[in-house]
Amino acid sequence: MAMPKTTQPRDLTLVLSGPEERLQLVLGQPGPDGLTLLASRQWTVPGQSVRFLVPGLKSVLDEFGLDTSVLGRIACVRGPGSFTGLRLVLAAAEGMAAGLGLPLAGLDYLPLLATGPGPLLAGPLHVLTYARRGLVYMQSFSCPTLNEIAPLDALTLEQAKKHMADIGTEAHLMGTGLRKNPAFFADLTQAEPGYVLLDAASDNPAPERLLAAAERAAFSGESIEPIYVRPSDAEANLDQIAAKRGLDPEEARKKLEALSRA
Structure with a gap:
């Protein structure tokens, strides 16, 4: 009896989420009824996303004998949440999208949780x-x-x-x-x-919820705009931080604004 033929995964959607302590990576493949879950990984690694994200994606793709050429788009949760976690995951998404020429989409975190x-x-x-x-x-x-x-x-x-x-x-x-x-x-x-x-x-979105949100998202070649809602702790406490380092608070504020625009 002949074995059924399998279809090589392609045009995959990668979804990344790391606004809180849980880092999540989900791969979805297109099907007749929309995206279906191919694989997912998650780690509880606050502030350490870089150590796990890219190696984790490579490990998942290796399991299927694939590489990043099968990716078709990248969606990423854009906040609000941990400033460090958001920046690390968004930077990884932006870097992969630029290197592979893929469109991006940002996902709002709290509406995603509500689903x-x-x-x-x-x-x-x-x-x-x-x-x-x-x-x-x-x-x-x-x-x-x-x-x-x-x-x-x-x-x-x-x-x-x-x-x-x-x-x-x-x-x-x-x-x-x-x-x-x-x-x-x-x-x-x-x-x-x-x-x-x-x-x-x-407290954390299920992989299927992440895929469903990505399926509804609008992808483009533009960068993902993060949602911060509040000033970072460094911004909120800038005067005290500057004083401790012997800096003029107003000068420190100007430098921070210049860095933010860079």
Whole structure:
């Protein structure tokens, strides 16, 4: 009996995600019903994306006897999230796209997270991811349609609490902001029993969700514009940093602006 013929993968979509501690790499291949998952890898390596991303992609392609010539496009989560993580992953995506002549697309992180549990829920869904100590990124959606009901913002915990109260006393909450601030959200749900905290399984997008977002994205030859929402810690504390190094804060600010434009 003849063995069925296999089709050599080609025109693959590579999706990269690293706005938080989890680094994700997904390969999708085109099919009659859209992109299907070929392979995925993930590592929990905060601040070390460069060590794992390119070797990880090579390892995955090697398993199939392929090289980067089979890639057709690259999508990358553009934030918000860790400034270091975003810059490293976006730089890797830009470098590969330039070297291979591939189009790029940026994916917004919080709407992407909402696509996991959101279609199975009803009512408001607040996505809260960790920004830094006492600060979260927050964006709210109406489920199951996932229409935005509150825009993306960087908020203190008390500000986030007020924003949620303005929308209503019944909602689902998700994201790493809950995990990094357990006492605050435990007290919040005790005071507001209509708030339901989703577990950590929703904190990172599934490979299929990343592929689905890439399939909806608009690819082009332009660079991906990152979403930062708030100033970096260096920018926010520039005066103190400059003073400690014996620099004039105004001169340091001018140098930072020049570097940002470079």
